[in-house]
Structure formats: C-alpha cells, structure tokens
Amino acid sequence: MKKAISFIASIAVAGSLTVFNADSLECSAIRAITFVEDGTYDLGEDSSLNYKVTSEGEVCITGCQGTATEIVIPEEINGKKVNTIAGNAFRDHAELTSVTIPDGIADIAAGAFRGCSGLTSITIPDSIPHINGSTFKDCTNLKSVTLPENIRYIDFNAFENCTELDTINIPENIEMILNDAFKNTKWYDDQPDGLVIAAHVLYKYKGTMPENTSVDIPEGVRTINFNAFENCTNMTSVTIPEGVADIGSYAFKGCTGLTSLTIPGTVKMIGAAAFADCTGLTSLTINEGVENIQNAAFDGCTALNSVKLAKSIKIICSYAFGNCTSLTEVAIPEGVEYIMNNAFTGSSNLAKVTIPKIKEKNGIEDSIEKDVFLDCSPNLTIYGYKGTLAERYAKDNNIKFSALDPVVTTTTAKSNSNSPKTGDSGASAFAVIGIAAAAVLVLSRKREA
Secondary structure, eight states: OEEEEEEEEEEEEEEEEEESSSSOEEEEEEEEEEEEEEEEEEEETTEEEEEEEETTSOEEEEEEESOOSEEEOOSEETTEEEEEEOTTTTTTOTTOOEEEOOTTOOEEOTTTTTTOTTOOEEEOOTTOOEEOTTTTTTOTTOOEEEOOTTOOEEOTTTTTTOTTOOEEOOOTTOOEEOTTTTTTOHHHHTSOSEEEEETTEEEEEESOOOTTEEEEOOTTOOEEOTTTTTTOTTEEEEEOOTTOOEEOTTTTTTOTTOOEEEEOTTOOEEOTTTTTTOTTOOEEEEOBTBOEEOTTTTTTOTTOOEEEOOTTOOEEOTTTTTTOTTOOEEEOOTTOOEEOTTTTTTOTTOOEEEOOSOOOOSSHHHHBOTTTTTTOOTTOEEEEOTTSHHHHHHHHTTOEEEEOSOOOOOOOOOOSSSSOOHHHHHHHHHHHHHHHHHHHHHHHHHHHO
16 A cells, blocks of 8 residues: 655755765755655555655655565655665664665665664665765674675765674775774674775774884775874884875874875875874975865974975865974965965964965955964064065065065166266267257247247
C-alpha cells in the first residue's frame, strides 16, 4: 500500500559543492528546494519507507518503519525518481542485515546508516560521488564495502567503529580521505606501523615515530591527509615530491622537530594549520605553482626566519604567518591578489615588508585587509612603489613607507675658462634664446604703447 500526504516546506540547500583540499568547502550555487508531498512506501512485512517529494519531482527517502531485515530501495516511487537518502534515515535500525541501493541515487547524507549494527556488507552504486560523514559509523558487523571508481572523497568518521570491516576497495581516483574515516576498523588496525597509504592518499602515519626520523613521501602520492603527521615531534625532515596536489589541514601541525621545508609547485593549496606550531622550522620555500596559503598554515612557527614565496601565490589567508616571532622580513609576490586580516598578526619582529605592484581586486580594502600586520614590530616599514596600493595601504594604516622607485638625478655642466667649450656652447645657446625672447617682449610693449 502506498499513500501520499501533500504539504509545503522549503529549505535552502547547496546546488553544488566543490572540495578544495577537504578543509575548505565552497558552495558555488545555492538553490531553494521546496517539498510538496510526503508519504510512505510499503515494503511488506509491516514495514515501510518514509519519503518526501520535491517541487522538481524527485524523491528523498527520509526514514523507515517496521522490522524488515532486508530492504530494497526502489528506483522510483509513483513514477518519480528516488534521488537521495536523507541524513540519519536508517540510523540505529539494528535489525537491518541487507540494504540494496539503486544506481541513480545521487547522495547518501551524513549518518544515513549509522548504528545499523546488523549490516554485514554494502555496495555503493556508481552514481554516488562521495561518502558523507558518519554514514556507516558504528556498523559494528559490517565486514566488506564495495566503492565505485568515481568516488572522490570519504568524509569524516564515515566508517568509524566498523570494528569488523576488513575489506574495502579504495578507488584509484580517490582525492581525499578525511580524518578518522576508518578509525577503529579492522582494515586500519591490520595496517603495519608507518605510512598508511590508500590508493594515492597518504591517510596517516600509524604508530609512534622513532626519534630523528626523516620522512620521504613516496612518488605517486597526490594527497597528504588531514592530521596525517600531526604532533609527530620526532620528524626532523620531510621530502614532499612533485605530484602532491593537496596538503590537508593540520597535516604536519606540531611537528616541532621539523627545521626546513620546501613545498613543491604541484601543491595548489596549503591547508589550514597544516604546519602550525612547527616551532623548530626556520626555513620555508614555496615553489612556483602554489596559489593559496590557508588560515593559520604556519601560525606559531616561532623560529621561522626565512620565507621565500612563489609569484604564483594569489591568496594569503588569516594568520597564515601569525605569531612567527623570528620573522623579520618578507617579500609579498607580485601575483598576490588578497591578503586577509591578521595574516601576519603577532609576528612581533617583522620590520620589513616588500609589496610590489601586486594585483588590486575591487579596491584596496579587498586586496589587503586592514589588520594584516597587527602587533608586528613598531618599526615596521612597507617598501613599495609610489602611487601603488602599497603606499596607500601604508598611509591608511599609519605604517612607515619607503619608496622603491629609482632616484632621478641631474648633472649641471660648468665652464672653467672664457673659451667656448662643449658645455659653454649649450649655455651660450640658452643665453641667445633668452636675449631674443627679451627683445621680442620689449618690441611688443612699444607697439602696445
């Protein structure tokens, strides 16, 4: 039996979601979705699915009733395509042992099957592009998961506490596996200590790192995961190869033994707090190709005194170099378009900042925000060209400005004798012109008289 009840409800949802390095999510479009109908779909065995229908004619499964142990989610209900499974839709239905998800489902929302402790296996259809947070968390009897090749990322805690999970295929195209996605799973527990790599993702450093460890990240790794090396204080050096595209948030946070660092140009964005509190770091080189330094990326690197930034950098976010108390000077690359508030706040010895003719976007306020250099050295001087954003910013914020423009000098030739020489000929010419001009002026006045 199927029944439907009409109602009106409206909700704003993201029309599309773009993942940068998984610590920064951007909604590129927002659209309003209106639910115009809800109802139940009979499964038999005194069980049913709850659903809602959008104004676009798509069905969202929102829950289930009854004690059915095996559920087949239909492709359509009343001729309308089933498109999504809502968050927590099947949460804590421990009686479920099998769920068939049809191809065509576009999204399984966070927590949809959390706590379904009776599930032993699950196959994700090809139409699903990512696994949301906690989707299968606490499915304690889940032993195998089959993921489609088009899965791009696995969100936080997706399979956490799936203690029996020992078989999972990680697709080659995976771009990011977020923090604790496989925490307390048999798959992770069976990995040897050291680098845990899944496809092209360096998921985590497992175990206790030995003292004075130099880490060489293997060729082929494209992503260094969230928290991958967080607080690995025994790391003294790391080699990040060309080909790495993403360094996740907190990836190397608190690696206090790290002394120098080079970021390859294949990395487009350095994640939030990726190297924060690396208090032993003294030297940083960011190679050409890197575009974005996220919030607090190097915050609290108190020994950092040498920074070389690539011209490709476009954005320096808040506290990117906050509290770098040993930093005395920095040159902002020409390609920079935005420097966010507090980017260098607390770098108390920063006294020299060179700002060339950087790109100005939508006026000075949108290019360099007001409190970029808060609590820097009282002797802070901005070096730049006259008439540029650098000079205006310094003036507007009561910061000393020093021009980089070349100094124009003039030379006057002098004669040492009465004899006409090269220099005298020029002077004589100007004298003749002056006399002629005076004569013209006298004649003119006589005529007027």
